Amino acid sequence: MSYAVFLYTLIAKFSNPASILGLLFLAFVIPVMISSVALDGRTADLLLSVLNGPTIAMAISYSFIQDNIANTRQMNDGEYLSLLFSRPLSRAEYIVSKWLAGALGVFCIMLINILVFNIAQLIQSRSTLLGLDFWSISSLALNALSYAALMVLIRSFPMRLGMTIFVILLYASLFGPALNFSINGYESSLPLAYYFFQTIVFISNVLQQFVYPGIDLYEVFNSTRFSILPLVAYASNMLLYLFFATVLLNRREFSYGED
Amino acid sequence: MSEREICIKIANLVKSYGRGRVRALDDVSLDIYEGEVFGLIGPNGAGKTTLMGCLLTLLRPNSGEIRIFGKPPDDLQVKAQSAFLPERPNFDTWMSGYQFMKYQHMLAKLPGSAMKQDIESALATAELDPSAWNKRIKKYSRGMLQRLGLAQMLLAKPRLCFLDEPGSGMDPLGANLLRNLLLAWKKQKVTVVLNSHHLDELERVCDRVAFIKGGRIHQIEEMSSLAAEQLLIVVKCSSSAAPPPDSLLRELAALLDAEFLGVTEETIRFRLSKTADKMQLVRLLVEKQVPVEEIFQERKGLEDIFISIHRDGDLRS
Amino acid sequence: MAKIESASAISTPKWLLASTLIFLFLRCGLAAYENYNPPQASDEIHWRSPEKITEEDRLGRKLFFYNFSADWCDPCKKLDKTAFVSKDIVGLLERDFIPVRVIDRKKESGKNDSDTQELQDKYSVQAFPTLVAAMPGGVKISEHIGSLNMAALKKMLLEANAVADYFWGKEELIDGRFAAAANSFDSFLKHTRWHHWRAAFAGVFSVLAHRELGEEAASKKALKDALEHLHDPAFPRPILLYFDSKISYDELLKIAGENKSNRILCYAYTGLDFAREKDYERARKNFEWVLSNSVDKDSFEYRICSKALGRIESAKQSPPGS
Numbered sequence: 017m018s019y020a021v022f023l024y025t026l027i028a029k030f031s032n033p034a035s036i037l038g039l040l041f042l043a044f045v046i047p048v049m050i051s052s053v054a055l056d057g058r059t060a061d062l063l064l065s066v067l068n069g070p071t072i073a074m075a076i077s078y079s080f081i082q083d084n085i086a087n088t089r090q091m092n093d094g095e096y097l098s099l100l101f102s103r104p105l106s107r108a109e110y111i112v113s114k115w116l117a118g119a120l121g122v123f124c125i126m127l128i129n130i131l132v133f134n135i136a137q138l139i140q141s142r143s144t145l146l147g148l149d150f151w152s153i154s155s156l157a158l159n160a161l162s163y164a165a166l167m168v169l170i171r172s173f174p175m176r177l178g179m180t181i182f183v184i185l186l187y188a189s190l191f192g193p194a195l196n197f198s199i200n201g202y203e204s205s206l207p208l209a210y211y212f213f214q215t216i217v218f219i220s221n222v223l224q225q226f227v228y229p230g231i232d233l234y235e236v237f238n239s240t241r242f243s244i245l246p247l248v249a250y251a252s253n254m255l256l257y258l259f260f261a262t263v264l265l266n267r268r269e270f271s272y273g274e275d
Numbered sequence: 276m277s278e279r280e281i282c283i284k285i286a287n288l289v290k291s292y293g294r295g296r297v298r299a300l301d302d303v304s305l306d307i308y309e310g311e312v313f314g315l316i317g318p319n320g321a322g323k324t325t326l327m328g329c330l331l332t333l334l335r336p337n338s339g340e341i342r343i344f345g346k347p348p349d350d351l352q353v354k355a356q357s358a359f360l361p362e363r364p365n366f367d368t369w370m371s372g373y374q375f376m377k378y379q380h381m382l383a384k385l386p387g388s389a390m391k392q393d394i395e396s397a398l399a400t401a402e403l404d405p406s407a408w409n410k411r412i413k414k415y416s417r418g419m420l421q422r423l424g425l426a427q428m429l430l431a432k433p434r435l436c437f438l439d440e441p442g443s444g445m446d447p448l449g450a451n452l453l454r455n456l457l458l459a460w461k462k463q464k465v466t467v468v469l470n471s472h473h474l475d476e477l478e479r480v481c482d483r484v485a486f487i488k489g490g491r492i493h494q495i496e497e498m499s500s501l502a503a504e505q506l507l508i509v510v511k512c513s514s515s516a517a518p519p520p521d522s523l524l525r526e527l528a529a530l531l532d533a534e535f536l537g538v539t540e541e542t543i544r545f546r547l548s549k550t551a552d553k554m555q556l557v558r559l560l561v562e563k564q565v566p567v568e569e570i571f572q573e574r575k576g577l578e579d580i581f582i583s584i585h586r587d588g589d590l591r592s
Numbered sequence: 593m594a595k596i597e598s599a600s601a602i603s604t605p606k607w608l609l610a611s612t613l614i615f616l617f618l619r620c621g622l623a624a625y626e627n628y629n630p631p632q633a634s635d636e637i638h639w640r641s642p643e644k645i646t647e648e649d650r651l652g653r654k655l656f657f658y659n660f661s662a663d664w665c666d667p668c669k670k671l672d673k674t675a676f677v678s679k680d681i682v683g684l685l686e687r688d689f690i691p692v693r694v695i696d697r698k699k700e701s702g703k704n705d706s707d708t709q710e711l712q713d714k715y716s717v718q719a720f721p722t723l724v725a726a727m728p729g730g731v732k733i734s735e736h737i738g739s740l741n742m743a744a745l746k747k748m749l750l751e752a753n754a755v756a757d758y759f760w761g762k763e764e765l766i767d768g769r770f771a772a773a774a775n776s777f778d779s780f781l782k783h784t785r786w787h788h789w790r791a792a793f794a795g796v797f798s799v800l801a802h803r804e805l806g807e808e809a810a811s812k813k814a815l816k817d818a819l820e821h822l823h824d825p826a827f828p829r830p831i832l833l834y835f836d837s838k839i840s841y842d843e844l845l846k847i848a849g850e851n852k853s854n855r856i857l858c859y860a861y862t863g864l865d866f867a868r869e870k871d872y873e874r875a876r877k878n879f880e881w882v883l884s885n886s887v888d889k890d891s892f893e894y895r896i897c898s899k900a901l902g903r904i905e906s907a908k909q910s911p912p913g914s
Contacts, residue, residue: 346598384596
C-alpha cells in the first residue's frame with residue numbers, strides 16, 4: 017500500500033471549492049432532503065433504502081476514487097498516470113491505496129449521513145431513526161470497503177465505458193426497492209409491459225446478488241438459518257473486484273504523444 | 276566500447292497495434308551504455324515514443340526482451356533508480372510546487388528524514404525560484420512548469436533518465452538549464468535516453484544518436500566520430516580581391532595531406548585528415564596571401580543523415 | 593532506496609490471486625452444498641392457515657399477523673428467506689402474535705376458498721406480499737406492501753405491539769371497562785412520542801377513562817400532560833381545552849365549525865362526559881347526532897356512541913340505585 021497515493025487521494029477531495037461543495041452536498045444536504053420528504057411509511061422506506069443502500073454508497077465512492085486530479089479534466093488520464101508509474105509503485109499497490117482511501121471516505125460520509133438524518137428527524141419530531149448500533153456501524157464499515165472495491169474496478173475500465181457501467185448500476189440500484197412486490201392480475205392486462213417489468217426486476221435481482229456487494233451483519237448473525245455463505249460471498253466479491261482491477265491496470269497501456 | 280557496462284539491452288523488440296497490422300517497433304535491437312547520453316530521432320510515427328514507452332513499461336511489447344541494469348524494466352528497483360520527464364506532464368494543479376515535490380518524494384519511497392533537503396536541493400538545481408515554491412501549480416508559467424518537471428527527476432538521484440521531447444516549447448533559459456543538467460549527469464555517469472525533434476539540441480548533447488523510421492533502427496551515429504569525421508573547412512574569400520587559382524589550393528591541400536574539394540563562387544572547401552591541421556591550414560592560407568574573409572568548420576550533421584534516411588526510405592518504399 | 597525489494601510493478605500479487613481463488617472456490621462450494629443441504633432452522637414460525645383460526649383466538653390478547661402471499665410471487669419467497677428467518681422476529685411473532693399465512697390461489701385454481709377471499713377483501717389486498725398487523729377483533733393496525741428486510745419487519749412488529757395498547761384501550765372504552773382502558777392508554781402514552789397523532793387521542797381517552805373511574809387527580813394529570821405536549825391546535829386539542837374549562841361548549845362547537853368529522857368528535861366525546869354527569873338528555877342528543885351522521889358504522893365514534901346510548905337507555909329503564 018502506498019501511503020502517498022492513499023493520503024493524497026483524500027487530500028485532493030478538499031483541494032478545490034467544487035469538490036468540497038460536492039462533499040458537503042453528499043454528506044449533509046442529501047440526508048436532510050430525505051428527512052424532509054420521508055413523511056409516510058412507504059415513501060420513507062423507499063428513501064431510506066436509497067440512503068442506506070447501494071445508491072449513495074456507489075455515488076460517494078465513485079467520486080472519491082479519481083485518477084486524474086489535475087484540473088485539465090481530460091478523458092484520457094494517461095498522461096498523469098505515466099509519470100506516476102515511472103516511480104517504484106506497483107499497480108497493485110496503487111489499486112489497494114485507492115481502495116482504502118475510497119473506503120475511508122465512504123465510511124465517514126455515510127456515518128455523517130446517518131447522524132445528520134437522525135438529527136433532522138429529531139428536529140422535525142419524527143420517529144423513524146436510522147440505527148447507530150454495533151451491527152449497523154460494522155455493516156457500514158464492511159460495505160464501505162466493498163463498494164470502494166467495486167468503484168476501483170469501474171474506474172479501471174476505460175473512462176467512457178466505466179462511466180456508462182456506473183450509471184447503469186446506479187439506476188438499477190434504485191429499481192430494486194421500488195419493484196419488490198407482484199401485482200395480482202397485472203400480467204393478463206398488459207402482457208408486454210409485464211414481461212418487460214419482470215425482466216428489469218430479474219436483472220436487478222441478479223445485480224443485487226452478484227454485483228452489489230452490500231452485507232447486513234445483523235441479518236447474517238440474527239438468522240435462524242445461520243450460514244457463512246453471505247460473508248464468504250461478500251469477501252469473494254470484494255477480492256474479485258480488486259483482482260480484476262489490478263489485472264486491468266497491469267495490462268493497461270499508456271499511450272501518449274503522436275506515435 | 277566493450278569495456279563499458281550495458282545499461283539498457285534491447286533485443287528483438289516487436290510492438291504492433293491493431294492485431295498486428297501496424298508494427299510500431301519492428302525487431303528493434305539496441306544497447307545503451309551506462310553513462311552515455313543516447314538520443315532517439317525519427318519522423319512522427321517512427322516508433323521513438325513507442326520505444327520509450329516499452330522501456331518505461333507504459334507499453335507492453337509483443338515479443339523481444341528488455342533488460343535495464345540486468346533486470347526486467349518493470350522491476351521496482353529499476354524504477355527506483357530511474358526518472359522520467361514526459362513531454363506534456365500533467366501536474367496536480369491544486370498542489371503547490373513544494374507539495375508536489377513532497378508527493379513525488381513519498382512516491383519514490385525516499386526516507387522522510389531527508390525530504391526537506393532533497394526537495395530543496397532539487398528545486399534549487401532546477402533553478403525554480405524559491406518564491407514560487409509555495410505557489411499553486413495552477414499559477415505556474417510554462418517555464419516554471421518545465422523547471423518543476425526537471426526538479427522531480429532529480430529527487431531520487433537517478434542512475435537513468437528518460438526525457439521525452441525535452442526541448443519542445445522550452446525557452447532559451449530552460450534549454451540552457453537542460454544542457455547544463457545533461458552535462459552534470461554525464462559527469463556523474465548517469466545514463467540519459469532522450470527523444471527529440473530538435474536536431475541541433477541532439478547534436479550538442481548526445482554521445483550517440485539512433486535514427487528510427489517505420490519501427491526500425493536505420494543507423495546509429497557516434498556523435499564524436501560524426502563531428503570528427505567531417506573535418507570540412509570552408510573558407511570564404513573577400514569579393515574585392517581575385518580568388519586564388521585552383522592549382523595553388525591543390526598544392527596547399529597536398530602539403531597537409533588534405534583534400535581540396537573545390538571552389539563555389541567565393542567559397543573554398545577543404546577536407547582535412549586531422550583536427551590539428553586546422554591551425555596549419557590557417558597559417559598556410561595567410562602565408563599564400565589568400566584573401567580570407569571568414570573561415571569555419573562545416574558540420575555535416577544529423578539533419579543530412581535524417582534527410583537521406585528519409586529519402587532512401589521513400590525510394591525504397 | 594535500499595529497502596525497495598526486487599519485484600515486478602505490473603504483476604498481480606500472489607496473495608491477491610491466491611485469496612481470490614480460495615474465496616471463489618469456497619463460495620461456489622458452499623453455494624452448491626447449501627443447495628442440497630440447506631442450513632437447518634433453529635426456530636421456525638408456526639404459520640396458521642385461515643380456517644384454523646378459532647373463536648378463542650379472536651377473543652384472545654394476541655395480535656394477528658397476516659402474511660398475504662402467493663406461490664408464484666418471487667418477492668414473497670424472498671421475504672421468507674430473508675426477513676422471516678430472523679431469531680428476533682421469530683421470537684416476537686411466537687410471543688405476541690398469531691402468524692397467519694394467507695395463500696392466494698386464484699391463478700392456480702381460478703378462485704380462492706371463502707376464508708382466504710374474506711380476509712383479502714377485508715384488508716383490501718391488491719399486491720403480494722402484503723403484511724398486515726391487526727387486532728384480534730379485526731381492526732387493522734398497520735400494513736406493509738412488498739418485501740422488507742429484518743430490521744424493518746422487526747420495527748413493524750414492535751410498533752404494532754405498542755399501538756395495540758391504544759386499540760385495546762379503545763375496545764375497553766367501548767365496552768365500558770374503564771380501569772383496563774385507563775391502563776392501556778397510560779401504557780401506550782408511556783411508550784409513544786407525543787407528536788404521534790394517536791397520542792393526542794390517547795390523551796383524550798385517558799382523561800375520559802379516569803373521569804369515568806372518578807379518579808380526579810389522575811384525570812387532571814392526564815389532562816395537564818396532554819395539553820403540555822400537544823402543540824398542534826387542530827382537533828382533538830380544543831376538546832382537551834373544553835375539558836380543562838378553558839373554553840365553553842359553544843366555543844368548542846364554533847371551532848369545530850361545519851367540518852363533519854370534527855363535529856362527530858365533539859359530540860361523541862362531550863356526549864360521554866354528559867352521560868357521566870348524568871345529563872342524559874344532552875348526551876342522547878349528541879349520540880343520536882353522531883349515529884345519524886356517521887358514514888362508517890365500524891368507526892370508533894359510532895360504536896362507542898351506540899354502546900353508550902344503549903347504556904343510557906338501560907340506565908333510564910332500571911330504577912336508580914341498582
